Amino acid sequence: MEKEVILQYLPMYREALLLTLKIGWQGVFLAFIFGLLCALVRHMKIPVLRGVVTGYIELFRNTPLLVQLFFLYFALPKIGIRLSPEFCGSLGLGLLGGAYMAETFRSGLESVAPIQEESALSLGMTPLQAFRHVILPQAFTASVAGIVANVIFLLKETSVFSVISLMDLMFTAKDLIGMYAKTMECLTLLVVFYLIMLLPVSLLGSVLERRLRHAEFGT
């Protein structure tokens, strides 16, 4: 391994890390919103919408991100919808993650005993108030482990971004290997940068899980 080579490549990896983080977190944010909306629709048993949500979840959970990105980036322009690679990346991650988050939230919601909701309603809360103040905090606590796992999964999925020409960590490493054939150095940096990106997330996850545990009730 050559030190100069590593030093020379560092700025490129740093740039790739920033791009990966930016698009990754935008995707995670969207996934959170989509997942929450879907879980809400399912929990409230809203007719029609419920069917749409189930369709969406099954579609995105059972197709690879690669296929979804191909569709967003290469197929949509054929019908006149042109999206930037960054937007496709965030949206693709968001849609994929939303489907996973919805399932995670659902299992969280199901873990809250029905008597909690009934008690809240009998105290005069509206269904929405009961959901926001009683059910959601407990469901969220129960879902934290799953959410963290989803976030890590989504951040790792960025490694297929090369198909839509995004210079994420994986593509940057492959690209440098293709140009200069310094395989060892490039792959070492790749592993190190993925660890830099993901280790804090899993550490934060375990801290969060413990901190939130006192919101648990009746278990």
Next chain:
Amino acid sequence: MKKTQIIATFVAAAIGTTLIGAGSVFADGTFRTLDEIKESGTINIGVFSDKSPFGYVDENGDYQGYDVYLAERLGEDLGVEINYVSTEAASRIEYLQTGKVDIILANFTVTPERAEEVDFALPYMNVALGVVSPDDAVVESLDDLGEEDQVIVISGTTAETYLVKNYPDIHLQKYDAYAEAKTALENGNAAAWANDNTEVIAFAIENEGFTVGIPSLGSADTIAPAVTKGNESLLDWLNEEIVALGEEQFFHADYEATLLDTYGADYEDTLVVEGGAVAAAETETE
């Protein structure tokens, strides 16, 4: 934070770096000699599967093209079966270094950087770079590109290296496969596509609405088969074979069988290198 978690973090980091350290043990020089290939009865040849008309898979699922035509002949003369391995531009060197293939015949341009990593045999084709762009905004010089304009390149190609070195300000849009780069150009995602001129000329002929505004860019280079660094027995055999094939004008026959439909007769003498001998006028390099 619990102690176990801190320890786990360090273990993860340690395993990561150790694995990589161990990796260097396997990295270099695994190859099969000529005799080992003959003995096994099969040769692994790395070709493109999406670069028509040089290496591609036809509607019957068979490999075809100028490179494949040569590969078929090599297999025949060695008396072995051919196992085609589909490669991407950026992984050609890796495939040789890790011994996944015995020969790369994937339109591999000879460059000094690559020659440090693999051994090139005698050349069988001439090549330069070219740039293709849509008819309504033909790019005739790279200096004409606006600040917003992007140029498509394929990761790991000579076009990429050339532009990175000589036009560092041009914003490159990189793809790893030909199929994706072509679709992106068709969809209008970039101002132009820079690649081997053979490839962009073929693209403009096959796709209406595109013109090769820059037919020749950079130095005149050659394309040659490559083997793993140090695989002398295979390299020597390849060189003898290419010289011998020149006597029967094999590469002209190859051109006529695979490239004539795309390029017509005009490019035959420009593109074909016979018997490994490059014409004097075309050997100028930078």
